[in-house]
Amino acid sequence: MATLKHSLDNHHAIDAITPDEPISADTLEARRARRMAALKKVAGIWAHRPDIPADGLEYQRQLRSEWQA
Structure with missing residues (x-):
């Protein structure tokens, strides 16, 4: 399984690339x-689902009202 290196602009599998291999363009x-x-x-x-509110904030409030405190 490949291990991913995380950075803001570069996502490559660490063990899938060896230093001798050129990185693809x-x-x-x-x-x-x-x-x-x-x-x-x-x-x-x-979009256009009749079972949920079209307003995202209203949908979020509806979901949170179901949470147990």
């Missing part, structure tokens, strides 16, 4: 394009 534009494609897939997945 993963450009900023390519990472942004992948991120945007993933976000577009999930954007609006709760």
